[in-house]
Amino acid sequence: MKKMMTYSEGIREGMSAAMRKDPDVVLFGEDVGMFGGCFGVSAGMFDEFGPERVRDTPISESAIIGCAVGAASTGLRPIAEIMMMDFLTVAMDQMCNNAAKLRFMTGGALHFPMVIRTAGGAGVNAAAQHSQSLEAWVTHVPGLKMVFPSNAQDAYGLMLSAVADDNPVVYEEHKAMLAMESEVDLDEGPIPLGVGKVVRPGSDVTIVAVGNMVHQALAAAETLEKDGIDCEIIDPRTLYPFDFDMVANSIDKTHKAIVVSEEVKRGGYMGEISAQISENLFDSLDAPVVRIGALNTPVPFSPALEPIYLPNAEDIVKAVRSQG
Amino acid sequence: MSIGIIANPASGKDIRRLVSCATTIDNNEKVNIVKRITKTVMSLGQDKIYFMPDTFDIGFMVIDALKADREDVSGLEVISMPVSGSLHDSVYAGEIMEQLGTGCIIVLGGDGTSRAVAKGIRKTPMLPISTGTNNVYPTLIEGTVAGMAASALTKMDNIEDCCIRDKRIEVYVNGALRDIALVDATVSLDSYIGAKAIWQAEKIKAIIATRCHPATIGFSAVPGALTIVKDTDDCGVMVEQSADGTGVMAAIAAGTLERMKLTEPEIIPVGGEKEMTFEETCMIALDGEREVKVKPGEKITFKIMRNGPYRVLTRKTIEKAQSMGLYLTD
Amino acid sequence: MADNKDMVKDLYLTMRRIREFETNAMNLFAEGKIPGFVHLYLGEEAVASGVCSNLREDDYITSTHRGHGHIIAKGGDLKFMMAELFGKATGYCKGKGGSMHIADGTRGIIGANGIVGAGQSISTGVGLQILLHKTDQVCVCFFGDGSTNQATFHESLNLAAVWNLPIVFVCENNGYGISNPQSRHQKIKDVADRAVAYGIPGVVCDGNDVFAVRETSAEAIKRAREGKGPTLVECKTYRQRGHFEGDPAIYKPKEEQEAWLKKDPLDKMSKWMTDEGGFSAAEVKAIDDQVKAEVAEAVKFAEDSPYPTPESGVEDVYSDIVEEVRDR
Numbered sequence: 001m002k003k004m005m006t007y008s009e010g011i012r013e014g015m016s017a018a019m020r021k022d023p024d025v026v027l028f029g030e031d032v033g034m035f036g037g038c039f040g041v042s043a044g045m046f047d048e049f050g051p052e053r054v055r056d057t058p059i060s061e062s063a064i065i066g067c068a069v070g071a072a073s074t075g076l077r078p079i080a081e082i083m084m085m086d087f088l089t090v091a092m093d094q095m096c097n098n099a100a101k102l103r104f105m106t107g108g109a110l111h112f113p114m115v116i117r118t119a120g121g122a123g124v125n126a127a128a129q130h131s132q133s134l135e136a137w138v139t140h141v142p143g144l145k146m147v148f149p150s151n152a153q154d155a156y157g158l159m160l161s162a163v164a165d166d167n168p169v170v171y172e173e174h175k176a177m178l179a180m181e182s183e184v185d186l187d188e189g190p191i192p193l194g195v196g197k198v199v200r201p202g203s204d205v206t207i208v209a210v211g212n213m214v215h216q217a218l219a220a221a222e223t224l225e226k227d228g229i230d231c232e233i234i235d236p237r238t239l240y241p242f243d244f245d246m247v248a249n250s251i252d253k254t255h256k257a258i259v260v261s262e263e264v265k266r267g268g269y270m271g272e273i274s275a276q277i278s279e280n281l282f283d284s285l286d287a288p289v290v291r292i293g294a295l296n297t298p299v300p301f302s303p304a305l306e307p308i309y310l311p312n313a314e315d316i317v318k319a320v321r322s323q324g
Numbered sequence: 325m326s327i328g329i330i331a332n333p334a335s336g337k338d339i340r341r342l343v344s345c346a347t348t349i350d351n352n353e354k355v356n357i358v359k360r361i362t363k364t365v366m367s368l369g370q371d372k373i374y375f376m377p378d379t380f381d382i383g384f385m386v387i388d389a390l391k392a393d394r395e396d397v398s399g400l401e402v403i404s405m406p407v408s409g410s411l412h413d414s415v416y417a418g419e420i421m422e423q424l425g426t427g428c429i430i431v432l433g434g435d436g437t438s439r440a441v442a443k444g445i446r447k448t449p450m451l452p453i454s455t456g457t458n459n460v461y462p463t464l465i466e467g468t469v470a471g472m473a474a475s476a477l478t479k480m481d482n483i484e485d486c487c488i489r490d491k492r493i494e495v496y497v498n499g500a501l502r503d504i505a506l507v508d509a510t511v512s513l514d515s516y517i518g519a520k521a522i523w524q525a526e527k528i529k530a531i532i533a534t535r536c537h538p539a540t541i542g543f544s545a546v547p548g549a550l551t552i553v554k555d556t557d558d559c560g561v562m563v564e565q566s567a568d569g570t571g572v573m574a575a576i577a578a579g580t581l582e583r584m585k586l587t588e589p590e591i592i593p594v595g596g597e598k599e600m601t602f603e604e605t606c607m608i609a610l611d612g613e614r615e616v617k618v619k620p621g622e623k624i625t626f627k628i629m630r631n632g633p634y635r636v637l638t639r640k641t642i643e644k645a646q647s648m649g650l651y652l653t654d
Numbered sequence: 655m656a657d658n659k660d661m662v663k664d665l666y667l668t669m670r671r672i673r674e675f676e677t678n679a680m681n682l683f684a685e686g687k688i689p690g691f692v693h694l695y696l697g698e699e700a701v702a703s704g705v706c707s708n709l710r711e712d713d714y715i716t717s718t719h720r721g722h723g724h725i726i727a728k729g730g731d732l733k734f735m736m737a738e739l740f741g742k743a744t745g746y747c748k749g750k751g752g753s754m755h756i757a758d759g760t761r762g763i764i765g766a767n768g769i770v771g772a773g774q775s776i777s778t779g780v781g782l783q784i785l786l787h788k789t790d791q792v793c794v795c796f797f798g799d800g801s802t803n804q805a806t807f808h809e810s811l812n813l814a815a816v817w818n819l820p821i822v823f824v825c826e827n828n829g830y831g832i833s834n835p836q837s838r839h840q841k842i843k844d845v846a847d848r849a850v851a852y853g854i855p856g857v858v859c860d861g862n863d864v865f866a867v868r869e870t871s872a873e874a875i876k877r878a879r880e881g882k883g884p885t886l887v888e889c890k891t892y893r894q895r896g897h898f899e900g901d902p903a904i905y906k907p908k909e910e911q912e913a914w915l916k917k918d919p920l921d922k923m924s925k926w927m928t929d930e931g932g933f934s935a936a937e938v939k940a941i942d943d944q945v946k947a948e949v950a951e952a953v954k955f956a957e958d959s960p961y962p963t964p965e966s967g968v969e970d971v972y973s974d975i976v977e978e979v980r981d982r
Contacts, residue, residue: 063809066775106757107748108970166973337858342873350847518865
């Protein structure tokens with residue numbers, strides 16, 4: 001059954017479906033309970049699942065992730081929310097040294113089926129401590145998986161898979177997209193991790209974009225279509241494991257690649273994808289891969305500055321044109 | 325005349341925090357109390373105060389804090405002695421302070437600390453402040469008041485009416501003096517010291533007390549359920565637990581009233597003694613802490629004596645000081 | 655409790671097992687047979703032995719970088735432990751964790767951990783799991799005095815308190831945070847004093863007296879099992895060695911070291927057993943001999959075991975993804 005749903009509702013439906021199915025799935029984090037989450041993503045879940053399974057934590061990010069690690073290792077499948085991706089830094093030790101590594105370090109004696117939900121991204125004038133995109137920091141750590149949906153359907157399907165996965169999965173939600181509506185079919189079920197999606201088929205250039213940048217890429221493609229340039233847009237949806245085959249197949253056809261993310265350009269995860277394309281597909285390429293990212297500055301607050309910081313459709317159009 | 329302060333940093337932290345609802349006083353609060361005593365005593369013109377050294381450095385912390393307040397700390401001295409971190413420190417510090425001729429020793433701790441100091445002194449009056457657990461011997465009084473009483477005592481020619489010479493229980497095993505208790509000696513079915521405190525009523529065989537009252541906390545409250553013996557009475561009391569005895573309830577620990585069956589209380593006059601032997605290995609808890617182990621068949625003798633420490637009667641002392649005009653100024 | 659000779663024997667057996675394992679680890683490290691960092695539990699045996707003697711097989715523990723004692727006391731297999739110290743394929747972690755990271759999910763050992771204080775927050779999750787599954791299990795979280803200055807200590811005790819989790823926080827106050835004596839890393843002497851800040855009970859016991867540890871932790875564990883929430887139990891003990899093997903520990907005053915060696919928990923216990931506990935010297939020696947044989951067997955098992963294959967080095971990162979091994 002198809003219906004219109006916001007990105008936020010997609011996330012919530014995913015969590016709720018997982019919790020209805022498995023009593024071991026629990027949600028905890030700062031203000032996720034009666035308050036419904038700082039952005040209202042978990043609104044109503046407290047009423048449906050009760051205070052035992054939808055739990056407010058103190059403002060203690062390190063304990064939130066540590067708690068998820070302990071709970072996951074002994075039989076729960078926790079969804080732990082870190083309100084803002086920026087606050088992952090406070091929980092970095094628990095995420096990187098424990099959640100990510102303990103399966104390996106214990107030779108598989110323990111395993112950690114857990115989801116870390118966190119709201120990333122700029123565009124809401126929240127300044128540099130509430131707006132970052134830290135995909136590179138997460139994907140750099142072996143042992144973590146990471147998903148980043150760009151629409152309600154993916155938000156729903158990726159949540160189901162993230163909760164069902166036996167490994168720690170970081171689930172990034174873009175705060176500027178929460179109210180964005182799109183059509184969802186709840187019967188479609190889980191979207192396997194590591195499977196990308198061709199959002200717009202095309203033949204002239206491959207644009208790999210994640211999160212909110214998918215929408216910027218779509219807008220750019222519309223402009224470029226008028227110039228007679230046919231863009232193929234790939235949303236990998238999962239950053240690790242990454243669907244490189246889908247990208248490779250596309251580039252075999254287009255021979256050009258642009259990679260776009262909202263991270264600061266220096267050291268961003270799209271640099272890694274760019275490097276993989278260059279290493280593996282050099283012979284297919286007619287032009288160097290172009291990376292598009294945010295300015296290499298902290299995210300500025302002022303409505304006059306933030307749009308300058310952020311990458312947008314215009315940047316993508318320019319990049320495609322520059323490739324000739 | 326000088327004043328001594330013995331503060332036990334280890335008091336008030338043991339298992340009774342779990343098995344009853346006993347008070348917790350953290351060490352920084354003990355520093356605060358000692359600071360209040362010291363300031364009071366200094367304000368009243370005392371020129372010499374000795375502190376026992378301890379593992380938390382309470383004395384040094386007080387001196388440092390007062391120095392930072394620009395007070396004259398030249399009369400404050402932490403006595404020189406090795407620190408073991410055990411109750412022996414309190415015994416030893418008591419001895420040294422008496423040798424130094426202090427006019428009064430203020431003791432911060434529980435029954436156990438008071439007992440230790442009592443073992444080290446003969447004639448110096450002692451003013452026990454409770455920072456421990458289920459105390460009978462030391463009382464909850466404000467450090468300022470304790471300081472006032474101690475200071476007043478040093479200015480009196482005759483202190484007899486401001487102190488009481490306490491009773492004590494001497495514990496002999498096979499005729500040899502092993503230890504003393506100030507308030508109670510309790511025989512329990514244990515074979516090791518372990519967590520020290522005793523709290524399991526069903527293990528108790530016998531209780532000997534220098535005084536007893538139902539309004540106290542600890543094992544002396546048990547005979548207190550049947551009779552009252554005051555600190556001024558020239559006798560002690562003994563009860564045994566017995567299945568066909570009289571059922572009583574008593575506050576053996578803070579917030580913990582236990583039921584026990586007791587024999588008729590036996591009054592032991594001062595100078596009198598009580599002998600017993602048991603078929604099992606037992607521990608004798610002195611003022612609430614397991615201390616003396618007794619093997620099956622060994623002869624235990626408890627003697628009630630009035631040769632304990634001189635304990636300061638705080639209110640009486642301050643009343644006398646007031647009548648002497650010690651609190652009048654120009 | 656005390657009249658039970660088997661209980662006494664078990665306590666001593668565990669302590670002796672830890673002592674023997676650690677002494678062997680110390681020597682094998684010196685001989686170069688054990689690589690990496692080894693943090694020994696020598697001198698602290700009474701804590702793990704006393705606490706774990708109150709635990710059931712289905713209870714949980716979290717441990718630290720100085721974790722061998724906890725794991726042995728919770729029933730860890732000496733052979734798999736020693737093999738892990740050697741970095742062998744037969745080790746608990748298949749040679750991928752080493753001394754600081756031994757875990758055994760089947761015995762509720764949710765891992766030693768190389769990050770100081772990490773186990774504190776992990777224990778809250780274990781506690782939450784117990785709470786939600788409504789069992790009467792408990793989780794004991796071991797940590798040292800040094801870790802009580804980590805943010806995790808505060809966050810975890812606070813969380814455990816507000817959620818009323820069935821956790822016993824056991825602080826092994828061994829006097830040092832690496833090279834810093836306690837007086838230089840915190841302005842309190844009794845870590846238990848901090849409990850009041852979280853609204854939970856805090857209690858101190860002699861960590862070198864296995865009976866005191868057993869009795870005190872028994873009450874805390876009982877509280878947790880009965881749903882009365884967490885407790886902070888501080889055991890005063892002493893790290894007889896340096897922070898890790900190879901640390902000459904010149905920062906430890908000689909008199910202090912000597913004073914604590916006189917309070918050695920094993921000496922204290924064996925003396926009690928023969929003097930007061932009704933054990934003959936031969937009975938004690940029989941336990942010592944049994945343990946010597948067990949540890950010797952563990953060392954032989956470790957020495958005879960193969961090193962891990964290159965392929966195994968890329969396994970266990972994920973449950974379902976295996977990277978390719980680099981071709982050498």
